[in-house]
Amino acid sequence: MAETDVIGTAAPRRSAVPVGRIRIVTILGLWAAWELAAASGLLYAGVVPSSFKIVAALAHEIVSAGFYWNLEFTLMEVLVSLAIGCVAGLAVGFVLGAYQFAAASYERYLQYMAPTPKIVFLPVLLVLFGVGPGSKIAMGALSCFFPMALSVAAGVRLVDPVLLRVGRSFNLTTAQMIRMIYLPALVPPIATGLRIGLGVALVGCLLAELKMSNRGLGFMIMQYYAQFRTPQMYAILIVMFVIAVLANTLVARVFRLRGQR
Amino acid sequence: MAEQAQQAASGRARTGAGRRAVAQWAGTHRRLAPLLTGLATIAVLLVLWEGFVAIGWWSKLIAPAPSAIADGFAALFEEEGLAVRFLQTFGETAAAALLAIAAGVPVGLWLHRSRWAGRAYFNWVASIAAAPIVLLYPLFLVIFGRNAATIVAMSVCTGITSIILKTKEGLDGTRPVLIDVGRSFGLSRSQLFWKIMFPAAVPTIATGVRLGVIYCLISVVGIEFLINFGGLGELIDDLADRWETPMMFGAILFVMLTSVGFFWVTEKVEKWLRPM
Numbered sequence: 001m002a003e004t005d006v007i008g009t010a011a012p013r014r015s016a017v018p019v020g021r022i023r024i025v026t027i028l029g030l031w032a033a034w035e036l037a038a039a040s041g042l043l044y045a046g047v048v049p050s051s052f053k054i055v056a057a058l059a060h061e062i063v064s065a066g067f068y069w070n071l072e073f074t075l076m077e078v079l080v081s082l083a084i085g086c087v088a089g090l091a092v093g094f095v096l097g098a099y100q101f102a103a104a105s106y107e108r109y110l111q112y113m114a115p116t117p118k119i120v121f122l123p124v125l126l127v128l129f130g131v132g133p134g135s136k137i138a139m140g141a142l143s144c145f146f147p148m149a150l151s152v153a154a155g156v157r158l159v160d161p162v163l164l165r166v167g168r169s170f171n172l173t174t175a176q177m178i179r180m181i182y183l184p185a186l187v188p189p190i191a192t193g194l195r196i197g198l199g200v201a202l203v204g205c206l207l208a209e210l211k212m213s214n215r216g217l218g219f220m221i222m223q224y225y226a227q228f229r230t231p232q233m234y235a236i237l238i239v240m241f242v243i244a245v246l247a248n249t250l251v252a253r254v255f256r257l258r259g260q261r
Numbered sequence: 262m263a264e265q266a267q268q269a270a271s272g273r274a275r276t277g278a279g280r281r282a283v284a285q286w287a288g289t290h291r292r293l294a295p296l297l298t299g300l301a302t303i304a305v306l307l308v309l310w311e312g313f314v315a316i317g318w319w320s321k322l323i324a325p326a327p328s329a330i331a332d333g334f335a336a337l338f339e340e341e342g343l344a345v346r347f348l349q350t351f352g353e354t355a356a357a358a359l360l361a362i363a364a365g366v367p368v369g370l371w372l373h374r375s376r377w378a379g380r381a382y383f384n385w386v387a388s389i390a391a392a393p394i395v396l397l398y399p400l401f402l403v404i405f406g407r408n409a410a411t412i413v414a415m416s417v418c419t420g421i422t423s424i425i426l427k428t429k430e431g432l433d434g435t436r437p438v439l440i441d442v443g444r445s446f447g448l449s450r451s452q453l454f455w456k457i458m459f460p461a462a463v464p465t466i467a468t469g470v471r472l473g474v475i476y477c478l479i480s481v482v483g484i485e486f487l488i489n490f491g492g493l494g495e496l497i498d499d500l501a502d503r504w505e506t507p508m509m510f511g512a513i514l515f516v517m518l519t520s521v522g523f524f525w526v527t528e529k530v531e532k533w534l535r536p537m
Contacts, residue, residue: 019377019380022381023385026382048404101294104295104296105296105299105302106299106302109299109303112517112521113517115521116520117479117480117482117483117494119482119483119487120483123497124509127322127501127506199391199393203393203396206393207395207483207487210396210398225402225403233399233403237396237397237399241393244392244396
């Protein structure tokens, strides 16, 4: 396969690069490398089990009642945390976006807090809400609050001033302005906040479960890790990963479809 | 007559200077008022917090008073070796960031130069960037063990994607006119790359590096906390286990200040590299 030099100004043209085939070959190569590592005996078999064992463990998990009992719990935590974090983020973001003085006074602190690793707040949340779902929900809500608040604050500032003047000329009340002008104009930033927020809420809840919990997918993983049942642990990790990627894709698609209408 | 004109001119000058002074004062006031409001709000909240703990509305064990946290902060340096912990976290972050840069920039360059690689793998890298890699820490723990290798390896995986994506984006976005100018001067491919394309892509690559470094720091502290090993993350976990709540709050505050410092420094470096 010849490498093509892309230095230049020529317009991109449709090349005959068999992208699909390259991807399949790459996946097969990675899978073969994994199997080789598992079979070679160079690495401890428990650490790198055969992919067939992982698939078998995955098949066993997805038909077991225990898996769904834990999955349901994790999904409940994620959804509740998303609702709390996003509603709070929406409210705070709206105030910061609509009132310049509020933004100048407080937004910098939000921006400072946003890149802080939220997991370090877990001990405080555990003390406040206990090892049950409360601390996981709080962790998820805290994680998704910041992207939503910052995204909405930026979005409010971009609302077309003409629309605001039209609203005022029609003597709309604040509630009407929010419902009829701000909210429809804020769909893209809310979508962005929701998309990022869902991802981080999921990660926040699952990390909190991995650290300390008594139910949920994170709890299952740590149980399997403690028992050194690595195929089962990898199987649940795959499920967690797939859920996170699917949730992200789903939100992106829903808002893309909405944007196309 | 001349004196009168001079006085009038001087009066106008004084008025002009006065206006400028008032405008300057108003400008400063406009800048300072929100800053002071923000600081005053924090001060009021801290006073309320102190008061609630003092009158027993809030438990000292759950939310120690700000004064106790300040005392704990001092004790963190004396008893818990906060400076050493910070250096450990900093070292792991630096190692992860350097590895991510060393691997990420060449991979981004490869995705740019090789059309088949770019088309086949770019979307994969973008998907990995959005994927919750931190959830895979039990896997890394099984493979590398509970040590710094797990922390650095996970952080490299977290930080490298933004560097790859931004390197490719920067090189792809070189203005065609610059390349045409280079060609008109008869530059070789290598000269074209090193003298035109790479310098033009540096600001975008710097953005990727900045994001990568921040992601590395977040990942290092998070993984240290999760696997109870290393610097600041482990310290927070330890203090929580020992129920040293004032010091734990102090350590969390220190982590926040550290990430703010990282954020600020990397932002300044990026601005310095980005032409106006």
